Amino acid sequence: MFKYFSSRALRWMQTLIFAINEINQRTDLLPQLKLGFHIRDSCDDISASLRAALLLVNGQPEIGTRAERVNRDKSQERNVSSNLGCAAATNTISPVIIGDAASGVPLALLSSFHIPLVSYCASCGCLSNQRDIPTFMRTISSDTFQMRALAQLVSYFGWTWVGVIGMESDYARFAIQLFLQESEQYGVCAAYTHFYPVVLSQQALDELLDVIQMSSSKVIINFCSDSEMKWILKEVLRRNITGLQWIASEAWTTSKTLWDEFGGLLTGTLGFAFKGVDVIPGLMQHLMSLKQSSIHKSAFVAEFWEELFNCRLNGSVNSHSHGGDNYLDRLPCKGNEDLNDVYTIYLDVTQLRVSYNVYKAVYLVAHALQDMSNCIDGQGPLPNGMCADPNNVKPWQLLHYMKRAHFSTLGEKVIFDQNGDPTAYYDLLNLQRMPDGSLQMVKVGFYDASSPPGRSLVINDSVIQWPVGKQASRSVCSDSCPPGSSIARRKGEPICCFDCVPCAEGEVSNTTDSLECSRCSENTWPNKGRDLCIPKTIEFLSYHELIGSVLCFVSVLGACISLSILAILFTYKDTPLVRANNMELSFLLLVFLAVCFLVGLLFIGEPTDWLCRIRYPAFGISFALCISCLLAKTVVVLMAFRSTLPGSNVMKWFGPNQQRASVLLGTAVQVIICVIWLLTSPPHANNNTTNSATIIIECVTGSEVGFWCVLGYIGILACMCFLMAFLARKLPDNFNEAKFITVSMLIFFTVWITFIPVYVSTAGKYTVAVHIFAILASAFGLLFSIFAPKCYVIILKPEKNSKKNMLQKIKSKCAAK
Known part of the structure; x- marks a missing residue:
């Protein structure tokens, strides 16, 4: 595996040198001290990083010539030193280390030596553990905040089904773990989580792309560096996979090399990038100050020069570091090479993010030394609050001031929390294709961890450019459940x-x-x-609805018919037909029937407690009166026939007074039942809200026993009346109302026997309607069965309404017997 030279890393190194030079030239910051530095190459390798760091903290001198060190160390160890104001250049212990860019946990072992370590690019949230890594600080925000921002981002666009991939590293593993934890509270799920090796073989790429293609998720979050992303995109391009919405981690969000090579695949990519600056005054001039005459002073610069201009410096032996090309076949450098003639990312200062973090890291150390120099006894890190000596700095003493440092640089206030992390702020960037065809990362929002909850993420949707179409793609496992x-x-x-x-x-x-x-x-x-x-809809049997209006009309009609028949009978009260059929009881019966019809009106309208307490007793008593009258009429017919027999004096025991008394007595029992009912558990209005879309305002009986006793007593009277009428069925027609009463009782029984199951099975206003119907049907049955034949004779057959005709019928009936 060959390591390629990184021009970006050289820019970071030069930024560190620039910041140190700038501080050494200032009179307001560390006027009595000068900063020095010793830079070693980590080679993007953990073992090389550890070795270089241990050499720095132990103050070990470098042994042998540069060529000998190169041949000895496969990690390509290189260094550059400047110890301005330092006593010795080779054996001075570094009181603080700035670096490196990776988030490798092993480097944190330096905490065992109590050496402050300030990273400008290691964002892994695992490094915020101050208990295990108490000497670690950084000028880049912790990934803990980036994962919160990413979780809110995918939730904002409704992406609840996302693919999460990352390379096998501490950075990716901790980042993915944090993201899954944060996204869970927003209802976001991982369609898949896949790790791939840092060295991507074809087999590893095939496994990764198979996972991506088989998933229904089109949104992919990738935690890796730009070098790994490059290989993935090459395979995506080869397989012609389109329509993917990439979400970039900050490690490759701003990688210009990826835009230039895979712009067609990455257009619409969203990603967070930590805060940077547009310009660091004087940095560009410092970067451009490289001249061939001075590049031999630094192995880093020499290798950069040879890579950039594809030439070989005199006396250079860097053939092992060029990826295996024939370095010795290169032409010697001419000496007139100029940085202005070529493009290099080394000079790209359009988005200074990592470089700015390096700049802040140097100023963090400088301000800590400044605070140490300005220390007042009693506030220092030594016992009894004594101050430390800035000319003899101990690492742990410097760390004491670094933890408390707060300063401003380039207009930004730099503050660190208890974990040694700065305040998190990210720009949300979107890779967009401009009208001229070029690609640019456009800021479309930001995440500010210091903002109140719910307002930390701000996105301008209208300016976002998407991979496909003009709006965010959908990425869900299941469609949202609508209201309801x-x-x-x-x-x-x-x-x-x-x-x-x-x-x-x-x-x-x-x-x-x-x-x-x-x-x-x-x-x-x-x-x-x-x-x-x-x-809920209020429901009761109302006068304003059709069924209520019809029942109301029929009730009034029945009462009117009853009173009309009463008027007819009263008009013809002196005729034999009326006199022969117990005129007084007939009049009473018609009045009580009219009352029965009108009682039906009490069941219509909105129920109230008083209305409920009136309707049921009124119903029971009115029908008790009617049946009692019928019973008295039937008994009178029987007694009248028997009184015509020789030696019989039955009628003297059942005269008008006894008839009235029997009606009152029959009704009195019903009145007593109703009084007991009202005193113990009376009917009352109730709002029935059980499993219904309506509130049924109904009269509940209070006592079911009382209600069925009222109906039962009416049934007993009806049975007695039916029995008497049946016994009088063979009496002469002139005196015989028995057959009409028998028919009326049969109708009465039919109505009320049918009423019981229908009443029990219906609910709401229909129960009331059934009750009214039963009242009206039974009342009409009594009215027409008994009085219709009489009215027929009185009005249509007046010649039959004579004493002679009636006596003739009686004689013929007796003769037949």
Whole structure:
């Protein structure tokens, strides 16, 4: 595996040198001290990083010539030193280390030596553990905040089904773990989580791309560096996979090399980049100050020069570091090479992010030394608060001041938290193709961890350019459940995979993806969409609806017919037909029937407690009066016939007074039942809200025993009346109302026997309607069965309404016997 030279890393190194030179030239910062430095190459390798760091903290001198060190160390160890103001250049212990760029955990072992370590690019959240790594600080934000930002980003666009991939490294593993934890609270699920090796073989690429292609998720978050991303994109291009929405980690968000080579695949990519500056005054001039005459002073610069101009410096032996090309075949450098003649990322200062973090890291050390120099006894890190000597700096003493440092640089306030992390701020960038065809990373939002909860992420949707179409693609495992339904989890699948179940009767959900439906209150009911509780419909048998109007009309009509027949009979009260059929009881019966018809009106309209307490007793007593009258009439007919027999004086025991008394006595029993009912558990109005979209205002009987006793007593009277009428069936027609009473009782029994099951099985206003119908039907049955024949004779056959005709019929009847 060959390591290629990084021009970006050289720019970072030069930024460090520039910042140190700038501080050494200032009179307001460390006027009595000069900063020096010793730079070693980590070669992007953990073992090389550790070796270089240990050499720095142990103060080991370098042994042998540069050529000998190169041949000895396969990690290509290179260094450059400047120890301005230092006593010795080769054996001075470094009190602080700035670097490196990687998030490798092993480097944190330097905490065992109590050496402050300031990283400008190691963002792994694992490095914020001050208990295990107390000497670590950094000028880049912790990935903990970036993962929160990413979780909010995917949630903002409704992406609940995302693919998460990353290379096998501490950085990617900790980042993915944090992202999955943060995204869970937003209902975001990982369609897959896949790790691939740092060295991507074809087999590893095939496995990764197979996972991506087989998944339904089109949104992919990748935690890697630009070098790994490059190989992945090459395979994506080879397989012609399109329509992917890439979400970049900050490690490759701003990689210009990726834009230039794979712009067509990455257009629309979103990613966070830590805060940078547009310009560091004087840095460009410092970067351009490289001349061939001075590049031999630094192995880094020499190798950069040879790589950039594809030439060989006199006396250079860097053939091992050029990826295996024939370095010795290169032409010698001419000496007139100029940085202005070529493009190099080394001079690209359009987006100074990592370089700015290096710049801040140097100033962190400088301000810590400044605070140490300005220390007042009693506030220092030594016992009894004594101050440290800035001319003899101990690493742990410097760390004491670094932890407390706060300063401003290039207009930004730099503050560190208890974990040694700066305040997190990220720019949200979107790779867009400009009208001229060029590609640019455009800022479309930002994440500020210092903002109040819920307002930390700000996105300008209108300026985002998407990979496909003009809006964000959909990436969900299951479509959202609309209001009126709830989520039903699928067993064994992620929480983002679910079914939508309509809310049960009486329940609503008014939000999308509701976890459960809520039950409406007793007085409300779901609307048709089951997303809103609306007031229940008030239901009772009203005069204003058709069935109520019809029953009201029939009740009044029945009363009018009863009173009309009463008027007819009263008009012809002196005729034999009327006199022969117990005129007084007939008049009473017609009045009571009219009352029965009018009682039906008490069952129409909105029930109240008083109305309920009146309607049931009125119904029971009115029918008791009617049946009692019929019973008295039947008894009178029987007694009248028997009184015509020789020696019989029965009628003297059942005269008019006894007839009235029997009616009153028969009704009195019903009155007593009703009084007991009203005193113990009277009927009352009730709002019935049980499992219905309506509030049924109804009269409840209070005591079921009382209600059925009232009906039962009416039934007993009707049975007695029917028995008497049956016994009088063979009496002469002139005196015989028995057959009409028999018919009326049969109708009465039919109506009320049918009434009972229908009454029990219906509900609401229809129960009341059935009750009224039974009252009207039975009343009409009594009215027409008994009085229709009489009215027929009186009005249409007046010649038959004579004493002679009646006596003739009686004689013929007796003769037949």
